[in-house]
Amino acid sequence: MDPLDIVMDEVALEGLDGVTILSLWIRLEKRNPAFPRNLDPCTKEFIWKSLVSNHEVDFFELPQERADVVLVDRFADIDPDTGIQEASHWDRVDSYPVQILLEDKSGIQGSCVFFKERRNVTPIIRTTNLTPCVMLEDAFKRWGRKLVMVASQRLRFRVLIGDGGDPDLKLTDHSYCILERVGRARWQGELQRDLHSCSFKTDARKMHYLRKSLTQNDLITMQSHVLRLASGAQQHSILLLLKRFHVDRRSKYDILMELTSNLLSEAPNHTASMITLRDQLRVCIRTV
Incomplete structure (x- = not known):
């Protein structure tokens, strides 16, 4: 993918909330696959000019500064022998509280906590013929972390549905915001339990219903996911990812199925009692 296309991809994946200048650099530095250019001052200025000159990007001033995005790898804390994630190391700060835009007459969809309060400063940043008026350094001095870059509705929807998706597909505002949230998570994905209990604060059954249209339209993938809490208890959920970010991970x-198969293949007559298997697998009777 062309470097400037990658930049637009990262901006679009941040959704209707948009991305601040500093958070964009963080996203590009941690991107997987890696961004093919060093983010030195000259490159950053070039990226800024390309965004300013792109008619599919608008610029807004938030009423307050937004904290930089914090990236944590949930899979770094997964035990390779059990496929279980240790919850004690996973403490992600959410810079994007959910505020669903409902039934917008212009067709805009997404979640944006300051949609009505933010101010469009695009005319200050570029001319009507897409010529930049403000350099990167001057823009950051003037607006700092209050300035966000927002991709068009068309572009944001395209990166969520993928190249093979139907651009004429219609999703409810709630389902779209779930898709947007999953897309922003990139390779990390979102746990359905977190979506209904923390992000959207809704009933689990309703979340299942809203998610259903995304799976029926083949927009997301699902995997079982087990979290070990600090108490030692195990919390089961479903990991949701955009199709483009799907990676097969062993739960x-x-x-346990593979270990069981190996044990039985080595046992006399390929047969063993449940008690023997439980002891060899070192799991509780409930797991068996």
């Missing part, structure tokens, strides 16, 4: 039960 706890995939690993």
Whole structure:
């Protein structure tokens, strides 16, 4: 992918909330696959000019500064022998509280906590013929972390549905915001439990219903996910990812099934009692 296309991809994945200048650099530095250019001052200025000159990007001033995005790898804390994630190391700061835009007459969809309060400063940043009026350094001095770059509705929807998706597909505002949230998570994905209990604060059954249209239209993938809490208890959920970010990861039960198969293949007559298997697998009777 062309470097400037990658930049637009990262801006679009941030959704209707948009992305601040500093958070964009963080996204590009941590991108997977890696961004093919060093983010030195000259490159950053070139990226800024390309964004300013792009008619699919608008610029807004927020009523207050937004904290920089914090990226944490949930999979770094997964035990390879069990497929279980240790919850004690996963403490992600959410810079994007959910505020669903409902039934917008212009067709805009997404979540944006300051949609009505933010001020469009695009005319200050570029002319009507897309000529930049403000340099990167001057823009940051003037607006700092209050300035966000927002991709058009068309572009944001395109990166969420993928190249093979139907551009004429219609989603409810709630389902779209779930898709937007999953897309912003990139390779990390979102746990359905977190979506209904923390982000959207809704009933689990309603979240299942809203998610259903995304799976029926083949927009997201689902995997089982097990979290071990600090208490030692295990919390089961479903990991949701955009199709473009899907990676097959072995769950706890995939690993246990393989171990069980190996044990039985080596046992006399390929047969063993449940008690013997439980002891060899070192799991509780409930897991068995």
